[in-house]
Amino acid sequence: MNAQRLRGLIRKEALQIVRDPSSIAIAFVMPLVLLLLFGYGVSLDARHVPIALVAERPSAQTSGFFSGFWRSPYFKAYGYPDMRDARRALMRRDVDAIVWLRSDFTRQVLRGASAPIGVIVDGVNANNARIIEGYVQGVWASWLAAQARERGQPLTLPVDIRSRVWFNPALRSHDYLVPGLIALIMTLIGALLTALVVAREWERGTMESLMASPATIPEILVGKVVPYFFLGMGGMILTVVMAITVFSVPFVGSLWLLFAAAALFLLTTLGMGLLISTIARNQFVAGMIAVVTTYLPAFILSGFIFDIHSMPWPIRLLTHTIAARYFVAILQTLFLAGNVWPVIGGNMAALGLIALLFLGLVARISRKRLD
Amino acid sequence: MAWYRIRALVVKEFLALLRNKASRMVLIGPPLIQLVVFGYAATFNLHHVPIAVYNEDRGGASRQLIARFQGSRYFSLVGMLTSGRRIANIISDKEALMVLRIGPHFSRDLELHRTARIEVLVDGRNSNTGLLALNDVDTVVQSFNAHWAATHGWQTAPAVPVMRAWFNPDLRSRWFIIPGIVGLLTLVVAMLVSGLSVAREREAGTFDQLLVTPLGPWEILLGKALPGFLIGGLEATLIIVVAISWFRVPFMGSVLALYLGLALFLLAAIGVGLAISSASATQQQGLLGVFLFLVPAVILSGFATPIANMPPLVQYLTYLNPLRYFLIILRGVFLQGDGVAILWTQYLPLIGIGLATMTLAMQLFRRRLT
Incomplete structure (x- = not known):
C-alpha cells in the first residue's frame, strides 16, 4: 500500500461526504431523530387506559370494587349504565376494555360464592390487551386484600410471587431501547450509506476510472472504509453521549470495551455495505437490499425489541447470521449489567468473525471484477 | 390532458x-x-423462555409447582441450581432469563394453610421481555393457586375475574x-x-x-x-x-x-x-x-x-x-x-x-x- 495514494483516496471520499448534505443527514440528523423518537415518543407502558365500568345493579359492593379503577393511574374509567352502551363504546374504540358486574354480584360476594367478574378487552393489539388484563388483575388483587382486611381474616393466597428485576429495576423501557438504537444508527451509516455511495460510483462509471488509476484494490477499499468508519464512530459517540446525558441511561460497563465492540460491528456493516454495492452496482437495488438485509433485521431480528428465544427455530437460526444480534447483546449488557465477560467475549468473537468474512468476500469479489 | x-x-x-x-x-x-x-x-408472545430453578424445598408441593413450569409452553427449564451462588451468574451470563427460587419452607407453609412465598429474579436488560415473562409466571402460579385452593380446602375468593378478549380471543x-x-x-x-x-x-x-x-x-x-x-x-x-x-x-x-x-x-x-x-x-x-x-x-x-x-x-x-x-x-x-x-x-x-x-x-x- 502506498501511503500517498491512500491519503488521496481518503481525502476524495471525505470530500464526497462533506459536500453531500444527505450523508451528513444520515450520519447526524438520523441519530438525533431516532433518539428523540425512541427517547420521548415510544413506550410500551400503557397509562390511562380508557375502560368502561358496568354494574347491572349498583350497590356498595360494586362501587367498592370499582373504586380501584377510578383511583388507578393505569385506567381512565367511564361509567356506563348497561352492557349495550359499553359494547358499542368498545366497537367504536372509545374504550379498550369493559368490566361488567352482573345483577347478582352483590348477593354472591356477600355469600362468599366466587362471583364472576366479566372482563372484556379489545384484543386487536394483543400485547396491549395482555398488559390491560394484568392491570385488571392488579386492581382485583388489591380489592381482595381490602376485603380480607375488612373481615379481619388474613389474605389466603396459596403462593405469592415476589419478583425482583435485575439491571433495570424500574423497568424503564428507555434504558434498553436507547442503547439498542446505537446498533440501528451504525447500521444505517455503515451499510446503507456505504452501499449507496459505492453503487453510485459504479452507476456513474467513476469506479472504472478509479480502477484504471494506479491505486490497488486494497487501497481503494481502505480508502472507502476509513472515512465511513470515522463517520460511523462519530454517530456512535453522539448517540452514547445523548443516551447518558439527555436520557440518563446508566452506563456501568467499560467505555473502552464499548468502543472496541462498536468498531468491530462497524466493520461488519461496512463490509456488508461494500459487498451489497459491489454486487448490485445500482443505487435503487443497493438501497433496497441494504434496507432489507441490514436495517430491518437489525430492527426485528436482533433482540432489540422482540425476544429471540420466542421465535421459531428456523428464524432463531437465521438471527445468528445477523451481526446486530451480537452487538445488541453487548450494548444492553455494557450499559445495564457491566463487563460480563461470558456475554461480551463470545459476542465480540462472533462480530470479529463476521467482519472478517464480509471484508474478505469484498476483497475477493472486487479483485475478480478487475479482470 | x-x-x-x-x-x-x-x-x-x-x-x-x-x-x-x-x-x-x-x-x-x-x-x-x-x-x-x-x-x-x-411477536410479543413469549415461548421457551429459559428459566432456572433453585429449589430449597424437599416437599411435594414445590415439585408440583415446578412441573407446571415445565409443562408450560412459555418456559423451558434450563437448569436446576443446587447452590444460591450460581443465581447471579446464570442471569448475567444470559444462560437463563429468570431464576425461580423456592424457599425451604414452601411445602410446610402450604400444608399449614399459610401463604408460601416464591422469589422470581428476572433479567431486566430487555425490560419489555422481562415484564412479559413476569406476566407469564403470574399466569402459571395463578393456575397452580386455583388448583391448590380447590383441592386442599382453602377458602375461595369472593369474586374472580373471567377474562375474554374480543376480535382476537387467544391474544x-x-x-x-x-x-x-x-x-x-x-x-x-x-x-x-x-x-x-x-x-x-x-x-x-x-x-x-x-x-x-x-x-x-x-x-x-x-x-x-x-x-x-x-x-x-x-x-x-x-x-x-x-x-x-x-x-x-x-x-x-x-x-x-x-x-x-x-x-x-x-x-x-x-x-x-x-x-x-x-x-x-x-x-x-x-x-x-x-x-x-x-x-x-x-x-x-x-x-x-x-x-x-x-x-x-x-x-x-x-x-x-x-x-x-x-x-x-x-x-x-x-x-x-x-x-x-x-x-x-x-x-x-x-x-x-x-x-x-x-x-x-x-x-x-x-x-x-x-
Missing part, C-alpha cells in the same frame, strides 16, 4: 424500473421474504403485527418507487428534457404516480393474500373498504415520495430523504407501540402520518369487520395528505423549471 401522452410516460417509467433484472427482483422477492420472516419473528400478537406489516411493506415499496422516479431523471439530466416535451405538469405527475400505484397495489394484494392464506389472519370486513383505504393510502404515500423526489438533486438524496421519512413514519404509526402511550405532542404529530390511518383501516377490516361506514373518518385525512403532497410535488417540478 392527453391520455396517450400519459400512457407513454407510464410505459417509460416501467421500463426504467423493470428493465434491470436485479431491480425487478428486489421489488418482488424481499417484501415477501420479509412478510414471512417478520411475521414469525415479530395472538401475530394477528396484530401481520396486518401492520402489510401497511409497512406497502409504504416501503410505494415510497421507494416514487421517491427515486424524479430524482433518477434529475441525476441523469433527463428531467429537463421531460419538461420541454408537450407534457404538462399534471401529466408528468400522473405518469410518475401511476407506476407506484400499480406496483404498490399489486404488492399489497400479494401480501394480503399471503397474510390470509399462509398466516391465517382472519379477514372479517369488506374488501371494498380495504381497497378504498389502500388506494387512498397509496395516493398519500406516493404524494410524499414524489415530493421528496422532486426536491432531490440525486438518487442518493431521494433515497435518504425517503428513509428520513420512513423511519419516523413507522415508529409513530402505532405499528409496534400504541399511539395512546405517546406524549400528547407526539400524538398530534402522528396525525400527519398516512401509515397511522392505514393501520387502523387494515386492523379494522381484518379483525373487527369494519366497513366503509365506520372507516370514512380514516379516509378523509388520507385524501387531504395525498392532495397536499401531490400539489407540493408539482410545485417543485415548476420551481426547478425556472
Whole structure:
C-alpha cells in the first residue's frame, strides 16, 4: 500500500461526504431523530387506559370494587349504565376494555360464592390487551386484600410471587431501547450509506476510472472504509453521549470495551455495505437490499425489541447470521449489567468473525471484477 | 390532458424500473421474504423462555409447582441450581432469563394453610421481555393457586375475574403485527418507487428534457404516480393474500373498504415520495430523504407501540402520518369487520395528505423549471 495514494483516496471520499448534505443527514440528523423518537415518543407502558365500568345493579359492593379503577393511574374509567352502551363504546374504540358486574354480584360476594367478574378487552393489539388484563388483575388483587382486611381474616393466597428485576429495576423501557438504537444508527451509516455511495460510483462509471488509476484494490477499499468508519464512530459517540446525558441511561460497563465492540460491528456493516454495492452496482437495488438485509433485521431480528428465544427455530437460526444480534447483546449488557465477560467475549468473537468474512468476500469479489 | 401522452410516460417509467433484472427482483422477492420472516419473528408472545430453578424445598408441593413450569409452553427449564451462588451468574451470563427460587419452607407453609412465598429474579436488560415473562409466571402460579385452593380446602375468593378478549380471543400478537406489516411493506415499496422516479431523471439530466416535451405538469405527475400505484397495489394484494392464506389472519370486513383505504393510502404515500423526489438533486438524496421519512413514519404509526402511550405532542404529530390511518383501516377490516361506514373518518385525512403532497410535488417540478 502506498501511503500517498491512500491519503488521496481518503481525502476524495471525505470530500464526497462533506459536500453531500444527505450523508451528513444520515450520519447526524438520523441519530438525533431516532433518539428523540425512541427517547420521548415510544413506550410500551400503557397509562390511562380508557375502560368502561358496568354494574347491572349498583350497590356498595360494586362501587367498592370499582373504586380501584377510578383511583388507578393505569385506567381512565367511564361509567356506563348497561352492557349495550359499553359494547358499542368498545366497537367504536372509545374504550379498550369493559368490566361488567352482573345483577347478582352483590348477593354472591356477600355469600362468599366466587362471583364472576366479566372482563372484556379489545384484543386487536394483543400485547396491549395482555398488559390491560394484568392491570385488571392488579386492581382485583388489591380489592381482595381490602376485603380480607375488612373481615379481619388474613389474605389466603396459596403462593405469592415476589419478583425482583435485575439491571433495570424500574423497568424503564428507555434504558434498553436507547442503547439498542446505537446498533440501528451504525447500521444505517455503515451499510446503507456505504452501499449507496459505492453503487453510485459504479452507476456513474467513476469506479472504472478509479480502477484504471494506479491505486490497488486494497487501497481503494481502505480508502472507502476509513472515512465511513470515522463517520460511523462519530454517530456512535453522539448517540452514547445523548443516551447518558439527555436520557440518563446508566452506563456501568467499560467505555473502552464499548468502543472496541462498536468498531468491530462497524466493520461488519461496512463490509456488508461494500459487498451489497459491489454486487448490485445500482443505487435503487443497493438501497433496497441494504434496507432489507441490514436495517430491518437489525430492527426485528436482533433482540432489540422482540425476544429471540420466542421465535421459531428456523428464524432463531437465521438471527445468528445477523451481526446486530451480537452487538445488541453487548450494548444492553455494557450499559445495564457491566463487563460480563461470558456475554461480551463470545459476542465480540462472533462480530470479529463476521467482519472478517464480509471484508474478505469484498476483497475477493472486487479483485475478480478487475479482470 | 392527453391520455396517450400519459400512457407513454407510464410505459417509460416501467421500463426504467423493470428493465434491470436485479431491480425487478428486489421489488418482488424481499417484501415477501420479509412478510414471512417478520411475521414469525415479530411477536410479543413469549415461548421457551429459559428459566432456572433453585429449589430449597424437599416437599411435594414445590415439585408440583415446578412441573407446571415445565409443562408450560412459555418456559423451558434450563437448569436446576443446587447452590444460591450460581443465581447471579446464570442471569448475567444470559444462560437463563429468570431464576425461580423456592424457599425451604414452601411445602410446610402450604400444608399449614399459610401463604408460601416464591422469589422470581428476572433479567431486566430487555425490560419489555422481562415484564412479559413476569406476566407469564403470574399466569402459571395463578393456575397452580386455583388448583391448590380447590383441592386442599382453602377458602375461595369472593369474586374472580373471567377474562375474554374480543376480535382476537387467544391474544395472538401475530394477528396484530401481520396486518401492520402489510401497511409497512406497502409504504416501503410505494415510497421507494416514487421517491427515486424524479430524482433518477434529475441525476441523469433527463428531467429537463421531460419538461420541454408537450407534457404538462399534471401529466408528468400522473405518469410518475401511476407506476407506484400499480406496483404498490399489486404488492399489497400479494401480501394480503399471503397474510390470509399462509398466516391465517382472519379477514372479517369488506374488501371494498380495504381497497378504498389502500388506494387512498397509496395516493398519500406516493404524494410524499414524489415530493421528496422532486426536491432531490440525486438518487442518493431521494433515497435518504425517503428513509428520513420512513423511519419516523413507522415508529409513530402505532405499528409496534400504541399511539395512546405517546406524549400528547407526539400524538398530534402522528396525525400527519398516512401509515397511522392505514393501520387502523387494515386492523379494522381484518379483525373487527369494519366497513366503509365506520372507516370514512380514516379516509378523509388520507385524501387531504395525498392532495397536499401531490400539489407540493408539482410545485417543485415548476420551481426547478425556472
